[in-house]
Amino acid sequence: MPSGPGVIGEDLIAEIAASVPPPVATFLLTSSTDAEKIAAQAKRCQVNTLQLVDSVETTTYTYLRADLPTIKLVQVIHVESEANVEEAVRVGPHVDALLLDSGRPTAALPELGGTGRTHDWSLSRRIVETVDVPVFLAGGLSAANVAEAIRAVRPFGVDLCSGVRTADRLDAEKLASFFVSVAKAALAG
Numbered sequence: 001m002p003s004g005p006g007v008i009g010e011d012l013i014a015e016i017a018a019s020v021p022p023p024v025a026t027f028l029l030t031s032s033t034d035a036e037k038i039a040a041q042a043k044r045c046q047v048n049t050l051q052l053v054d055s056v057e058t059t060t061y062t063y064l065r066a067d068l069p070t071i072k073l074v075q076v077i078h079v080e081s082e083a084n085v086e087e088a089v090r091v092g093p094h095v096d097a098l099l100l101d102s103g104r105p106t107a108a109l110p111e112l113g114g115t116g117r118t119h120d121w122s123l124s125r126r127i128v129e130t131v132d133v134p135v136f137l138a139g140g141l142s143a144a145n146v147a148e149a150i151r152a153v154r155p156f157g158v159d160l161c162s163g164v165r166t167a168d169r170l171d172a173e174k175l176a177s178f179f180v181s182v183a184k185a186a187l188a189g
Helices: 010-019 035-045 058-067 083-094 121-130 146-153 172-188
Strands: 027-030 049-052 072-078 097-101 135-137
Touching: 010 035, 027 035, 035 049, 035 058, 058 072, 058 083, 072 083, 083 097, 083 121, 097 121, 121 135, 121 146, 135 146, 146 172
Parallel strands: 027 049, 049 072, 072 097, 097 135
Antiparallel strands: none
């Protein structure tokens, strides 16, 4: 991963994945766009879900489905403009879920997650209303804004990173506050 906190090596990923009981999903976040390299890494790490954090060719999904028939595919869409709504519609039929984030994949140093920035939630809401796969929302979510984000987007679920960290480490108090805000949003409907 070229950006974001918490990067760990493949040996640790495999160790963690092996300790997780079914039916809990074990995710490998990869910035690779090469189908063969992605498949090989997934096999080494023994995960059951691939989160592709950069755009890939449609043929990559086809290859991964054939080589790893039981793996789930989650494609990250970095919501920057109207074009990303069209991208989500194009990609949706090839994956099991979409994750909408606030990266900048075309920056000099690509940002593919963990930026702590939000994006235009109205575009995310349009994606949720348009595609036929579950959509997760990420990008700058914290206890202070997650309830508003849930109301605005109506995602299947939320994904978080920087909003519950302090000095690049998970912060138990921020995490607890985040879940309180999520629970309040769920109760409010």
